[in-house]
Amino acid sequence: MPATVTGPVAELGATLMHEHVFGLSPEILWNWPDIPEGWDLETRAREAAAKLDALKAAGIDTVVDLTVVGLGRYVPAVQRVAELTSVTIVAATGLYTYDALPPYFGNRGPGSLFGGPDRLAEFFVRDLTEGIGRTGVKAAMLKCASDRQGMTDGCRRVFRAVAEAHLTTGAPITTHSHSASRGGLEQQKLLASLGVDLGRVVIGHAGDSTDLAYLEELVANGSYLGMDRFGIDTICPFDDRVAVVAAMCERGHAGRMVLGHDSYCFNDRFDAAVVRRRHPRYHLLHISQDVLPALRARGVTEEQIHQMLVGNPRRIFG
Numbered sequence: 589m590p591a592t593v594t595g596p597v598a599e600l601g602a603t604l605m606h607e608h609v610f611g612l613s614p615e616i617l618w619n620w621p622d623i624p625e626g627w628d629l630e631t632r633a634r635e636a637a638a639k640l641d642a643l644k645a646a647g648i649d650t651v652v653d654l655t656v657v658g659l660g661r662y663v664p665a666v667q668r669v670a671e672l673t674s675v676t677i678v679a680a681t682g683l684y685t686y687d688a689l690p691p692y693f694g695n696r697g698p699g700s701l702f703g704g705p706d707r708l709a710e711f712f713v714r715d716l717t718e719g720i721g722r723t724g725v726k727a728a729m730l731k732c733a734s735d736r737q738g739m740t741d742g743c744r745r746v747f748r749a750v751a752e753a754h755l756t757t758g759a760p761i762t763t764h765s766h767s768a769s770r771g772g773l774e775q776q777k778l779l780a781s782l783g784v785d786l787g788r789v790v791i792g793h794a795g796d797s798t799d800l801a802y803l804e805e806l807v808a809n810g811s812y813l814g815m816d817r818f819g820i821d822t823i824c825p826f827d828d829r830v831a832v833v834a835a836m837c838e839r840g841h842a843g844r845m846v847l848g849h850d851s852y853c854f855n856d857r858f859d860a861a862v863v864r865r866r867h868p869r870y871h872l873l874h875i876s877q878d879v880l881p882a883l884r885a886r887g888v889t890e891e892q893i894h895q896m897l898v899g900n901p902r903r904i905f906g
């Protein structure tokens with residue numbers, strides 16, 4: 589049974605595989621607490637719970653919160669949201685960097701200035717088996733990232749630690765990838781070389797690509813594709829995102845795609861008003877309200893939608 593913020597559940601149901609509850613900048617909030625995006629846990633938790641309850645009413649049961657260290661993970665706040673909402677929330681562990689490691693990790697470990705053991709894998713395993721911080725909330729998914737810069741030394745260390753934690757615990761892996769440079773292939777190659785079964789890996793942000801040959805190569809290597817940035821139309825427009833998912837379904841790959849928005853209930857790194865203006869459909873209800881109807885109009889069947897929302901997440905966490 590997959591672990592969630594409120595404990596293990598038998599069924600996740602319809603699941604969005606890449607979302608965020610909160611993205612916080614703790615060092616900014618410590619030092620400039622009066623920023624306009626100011627943080628009040630209870631207020632923001634109630635706001636987030638209301639957004640998630642609207643999602644539940646639109647037919648989604650679970651969100652996987654891929655906020656890991658580097659994105660401002662603060663699980664006590666997510667726990668409060670989970671108490672208030674009927675949506676199930678799955679927590680993740682890992683580290684988000686495109687480049688160097690944060691100094692805490694970068695100054696330790698093999699090849700570093702001060703040396704000593706690398707704590708990344710140890711911390712990830714602790715999150716998965718004992719719980720995050722002092723909350724007792726167990727993570728159920730591992731996350732690592734690489735972007736435009738490719739597999740930097742810092743990224744490589746995170747991938748190695750994620751692979752080690754995966755092999756120790758069996759938890760599935762998701763990535764943040766840079767589709768424009770076909771970055772998912774480099775991620776697959778590294779993970780496979782570390783002994784990871786690519787069938788336990790979601791290549792996140794694959795849906796930013798309209799290159800069907802690239803996507804089919806990722807699938808042929810065994811991984812799931814994260815079609816997970818619906819609403820971020822400046823990277824890839826709505827019609828293209830929908831057309832790619834429909835085409836991949838037609839080619840028999842509905843069993844290899846998962847859906848999401850990569851949205852935040854609250855993120856202090858965005859100016860919410862500007863984001864609403866520039867990306868009016870970048871919110872949690874976009875898939876239910878706009879994407880699923882558009883997929884149906886393009887011939888995607890209910891069975892295929894069920895696979896992407898229910899069956900594939902069940903297998904990934906199974």
Ligand SMILES: [Zn+2]
Binds near residue numbers: 607654850
């Ligand atoms: Zn994300």
